Amino acid sequence: MGPVDFVQLLTPEGERVEHPDYAFTPDTAGGDGADEAEVIRGLYRDMVLVRRIDTESTALQRHGELGLWAQLLGQEAAQVGSGRALAPQDFAFPTYREHGVAWCRGVDPLQVLTLWRGSAHAGWDPAEYNFGNYTVVIGAQTLHATGYAMGVQRDGLVGTGDPERDTAVVTYFGDGASSQGDVNEAFVFAASYNAPVVFLCQNNQWAISAGSERQSRIPLYQRANGFGFPGVRVDGNDVLACYAVTKAALQRAREGNGPTLVEAYTYRMGAHTTTDDPTRYRMSEELERWKLKDPIARVRAYLTRSGLADADWFGVLDEEADDLGHRLREGCKALADPDPLDIFDQVYVEQTAELAEQRDAFAAYHASFTGAGA
Amino acid sequence: MTKMTLAKALNAGLRRAMEDDPKVLLMGEDVGKLGGVFRITEGLQKDFGEDRVLDSPLAESGIIGTAVGLAMRGYRPVCEIQFDGFVYPAYDQIVSQVAKIHFRTRGAVRMPMVIRIPYGGGIGAVEHHSESPEAQFAHTPGLKVVTCSNPADGYVMIQQAIASDDPVIFFEPKRQYHSDKAEVDEGAELTAAAPLFTSKVVRPGSDVTLVAYGPMVKTCLKAAEAAAAEGRSIEVIDLRSLSPLDLGPVEESVRRTGRIVVAHEAHTNLGMGAEVAARISERCFYSLEAPVLRAGSYDTPYPPSRIEEDYLPDLDRVLDAVDRTFEF
DSSP: OOOOOOBOSBOTTSOBOOOSSOOOOOOOOSSSOOOHHHHHHHHHHHHHHHHHHHHHHHHHHHTTSSSOOOOOTTOHHHHHHHHHTSOTTOEEEOOSOOHHHHHHTTOOHHHHHHHHHTSOSOOSOHHHHTBOOOOOSTTHHHHHHHHHHHHHHHTTOSSOSOTTTOOOEEEEEETTGGGSHHHHHHHHHHHHHTOOEEEEEEEOSEETTEEHHHHOSSOGGGHHHHHTSOEEEEETTOHHHHHHHHHHHHHHHHTTOOOEEEEEEOOOOSOSSTTOOGGGTSOHHHHHHHHTTOHHHHHHHHHHHTTSSOHHHHHHHHHHHHHHHHHHHHHHHHOOOOOGGGGGGSSOSSOOHHHHHHHHHHHHHHHTSTTOOO | OEEEOHHHHHHHHHHHHHHHOTTEEEEETTOSSSOOTTOTTTTHHHHHOTTTEEEOOSOHHHHHHHHHHHHHTTOEEEEEOSSGGGOGGGHHIIIIIITTHHHHTTTSSOOOOEEEEEEOOOSOOOTTSSOOOHHHHHTSTTOEEEEOOSHHHHHHHHHHHHHOSSOEEEEEEGGGTTTOOEEEOTTOOGGGSOOTTOOEEEEOOSSEEEEEOTHHHHHHHHHHHHHHHTTOOEEEEEOOEEETTOOHHHHHHHHHHSOEEEEEEEESTTSHHHHHHHHHHHHSGGGOSSOOEEEEEOSSOOOOGGGHHHHSOOHHHHHHHHHHHTTO
8 A cells, every 4th residue: 555645634643734725723712712732632532532432332242231333443533523523503424333423422422332232223312412323224324414414405504604504414434335326326416406515434444344445446535526526535543634624524515515525544443343353354464554543642642742731631531531431331231121112102103003003912912921020 | 176187186286285384395306397207296396496396316215315314304305206116226215214214213303204106007118117016115114105096085195195294105006197087176174084094995885895006996996887787796995005004994894795805916925915815814704705815916027018918907807806706
């Protein structure tokens, strides 16, 4: 693999670098007194906590508390950078690996765990967080995002010039999903209707065992050219660049200039899911090379070297992460199983007589067992 | 009351639904300027604008997938699939998303969407233009599936489907779009009409119960007329709703007649007739004088159109099945 040309604002060594088109300019003028350093510390904190969610959840799966877990290890910057670039009114459509974006949208990680534990198919109300439910069918959500963005257009919330009102939509997907028909149809629809949607592709190099070169003969961001909107590749392990590039793309959408494809070039350092064994299809040397580009280590190096955070600050954060891990471990085991009777009531808004009958029969059947508990 | 075809009745129903609720959108291939290949949406883009009547790119999954997002944003999309055989590219979005989102979110997200599908044969079309895939959708929990058989029902049912907070697959018998005119009351209150998910006795009778829906209702009414001339009284029931099934009127009828035939254009194997047969056997076992018989099409793919009339169950095949119920 040769050198990859992408937008980078923070090198793996933790050096800030300039880019002709993009700069890290967080919203610090909101009157909340936050300065740039505080924002960067915040991004670092997010990534550390999100990584802890990931490692705890992997452990919970190993202990049999979760049926499955899709690891995000290595993709913290792509998710936190893009997730923190969203305005409150923006709406995000995730795949099933966007635990970091869920975190940024305020979804309790325990709500995320319900899906992986088998307690629920979806742990939260999308409208409450402006964050869609995890989508397991690869790429399906990119069309939902495009349609949602078309709705935003019809609501007159594009190009008003009011930053509190103008709304953008972001949809996540991966390099594997880029081969799906739905993703390509989403590109077509978004371009055709000039929908305010950002297509955020985390190219983590692997679709389970298929390398990204199996999906595309050209860099993925260049696909956008063929659909008639801009594409940009960003260092997906650089949280500052991911923030800056996503923010610009969202702003472009809000202003009524249509979709953008952002390819966050990153690496899935873990397995596809806890059932996967990446040693069967990729060399450990590749992983070792990517570890040198770790998204968290570079920010730590920058904060340390610049004197923006000291050992005490990192220590407090470590304790916060430990507390979060503890809460997840205990909270996961305490998650309630769904009530089997409820499934009959959740199929339709207006329940059918058929399902009511099945529900009653199911209840009666259960009640027929002697000694059946309350 | 105005005399109109099914096509005009559906058009009028769509128009009224759009007037009543600004959130109702129409989307599909060629539904705007052209008015749809069957002209069901004729004139609606001109009157409601391109924001509400969307000529979509030529991609069925894209139509349904974006409609999901629009529904999440509070709209009520009415999607047209141009022909029955073209619904399959959208099958994943329909079955895995549209049908499951309300359940997945435990009711937090609703999918008030209508997917209109012209279906059935008899128009001399090329392959993929004459199919009857209704059972595939009726088999999917989370969808509701209805079909109209006449202009008056078409006018009311399309509005009721749009008003439904659950996703409705709305099958339209394309052979009848432009065939017969019937009285339609355009001023009728929807609430005064029969509820959407109910079946209807469309011809009373006493000797045998004939259950049909969509394009076969007309065939079965003709069959009943022919049988009456020979002294046999057939009760014809239009199912109208395929999911949920409203078999109350069918059960009541079978308890009187003791005999039942289910007719549909779809393949017989695992078709709607199979489900009706199973339920009637369960609930009316002691009333049955004969097994439930089915008059469906054969379990082959749809044939070239020059022989489609041999393939589709027609008046004679229906009456043949009726005769056979009397052999037990």
